[in-house]
Amino acid sequence: MKARVFVTLKGGVLDPQGKAIHHALEGLGFSGVNDVRAGKLIELDLADGTSDADIDAMCSKLLANTVIENYRIEKIG
Amino acid sequence: MKSAVITFPGSNCDRDMATALELASGVKPVMLWHRETEIPAGIDLIAVPGGFSYGDYLRSGAMASRSPVMAAVREAAARGVYVLGVCNGFQVLTESGLLPGALMRNAGIHFVCRDVKLTVENSRSAFTSLYAQGEQVVFPVAHHDGNFFADDATLDRLEGEGRVAFRYAEQVNGSARNIAGILNDGGNVLGMMPHPERAVEDAHGNTDGARMFRGLVEGLMAAA
Numbered sequence: 001m002k003a004r005v006f007v008t009l010k011g012g013v014l015d016p017q018g019k020a021i022h023h024a025l026e027g028l029g030f031s032g033v034n035d036v037r038a039g040k041l042i043e044l045d046l047a048d049g050t051s052d053a054d055i056d057a058m059c060s061k062l063l064a065n066t067v068i069e070n071y072r073i074e075k076i077g
Numbered sequence: 078m079k080s081a082v083i084t085f086p087g088s089n090c091d092r093d094m095a096t097a098l099e100l101a102s103g104v105k106p107v108m109l110w111h112r113e114t115e116i117p118a119g120i121d122l123i124a125v126p127g128g129f130s131y132g133d134y135l136r137s138g139a140m141a142s143r144s145p146v147m148a149a150v151r152e153a154a155a156r157g158v159y160v161l162g163v164c165n166g167f168q169v170l171t172e173s174g175l176l177p178g179a180l181m182r183n184a185g186i187h188f189v190c191r192d193v194k195l196t197v198e199n200s201r202s203a204f205t206s207l208y209a210q211g212e213q214v215v216f217p218v219a220h221h222d223g224n225f226f227a228d229d230a231t232l233d234r235l236e237g238e239g240r241v242a243f244r245y246a247e248q249v250n251g252s253a254r255n256i257a258g259i260l261n262d263g264g265n266v267l268g269m270m271p272h273p274e275r276a277v278e279d280a281h282g283n284t285d286g287a288r289m290f291r292g293l294v295e296g297l298m299a300a301a
Binding site: 013014067068 | 135136139143171172177178179181182183184185186224226227251
């Protein structure tokens with residue numbers, strides 16, 4: 001069983017990396033990019049039967065810093 | 078004053094910190110590896126040094142804050158043992174929940190490595206007792222993730238309770254309200270991005286940091 005965890009900065013938290021990517025895209029001539037936010041994708045290969053509560057605890061205890069980040073869990077298969 | 082310095086894989090300011098502590102106290106600090114599960118009895122101050130613990134994987138300070146020794150540091154802090162976290166050490170303390178907020182990538186993206194002016198905002202703490210309120214000091218900074226973030230309610234509480242110990246007197250990294258160092262609610266835990274241990278000898282070009290360590294020695298000896 002696999003799960004993907006998407007970690008993103010909370011709205012309102014400044015994202016300097018997203019801003020730099022935005023500038024670089026503009027530098028390459030791509031117009032019409034309104035905003036860029038960078039995040040992380042973490043793929044977990046889990047023992048079958050790992051509970052949703054355990055996956056959630058992995059996120060809140062380590063994978064995301066909930067002071068500044070949100071997370072979303074996507075289970076695959 | 079008996080002190081301990083934590084070393085994580087990737088710490089690189091642990092020996093500088095030990096030298097600064099020994100210079101002020103005359104006693105060699107105990108060096109504690111990240112796998113230790115207990116803080117030796119009689120330790121008055123634990124220093125969490127700068128560096129790139131665990132290669133800054135996941136987030137700066139994230140892996141170190143979950144290491145065995147940090148559980149012991151949290152337990153010691155709760156007993157009133159003093160804890161000083163500098164640079165990566167500050168990041169470890171916020172990630173461990175010993176201090177509020179988070180240290181994010183510098184607003185200007187660049188790694189900042191230079192001397193900066195700071196204002197001493199609280200000279201009543203054990204860490205800052207030898208500084209004058211409102212005094213300007215110069216400490217070196219060397220960090221990529223020093224942009225202090227906390228929500229407005231937390232920032233208001235920190236300011237209201239006098240828990241902002243140091244503020245940047247110039248723009249450095251985009252930190253909320255120019256905060257450079259904060260105290261916990263008990264006043265026994267200080268986290269700061271600038272490096273006092275790199276300003277303790279004439280050869281460093283500046284000795285503004287020496288008073289932090291001398292103040293701790295005087296304060297903690299008097300309390301013992």
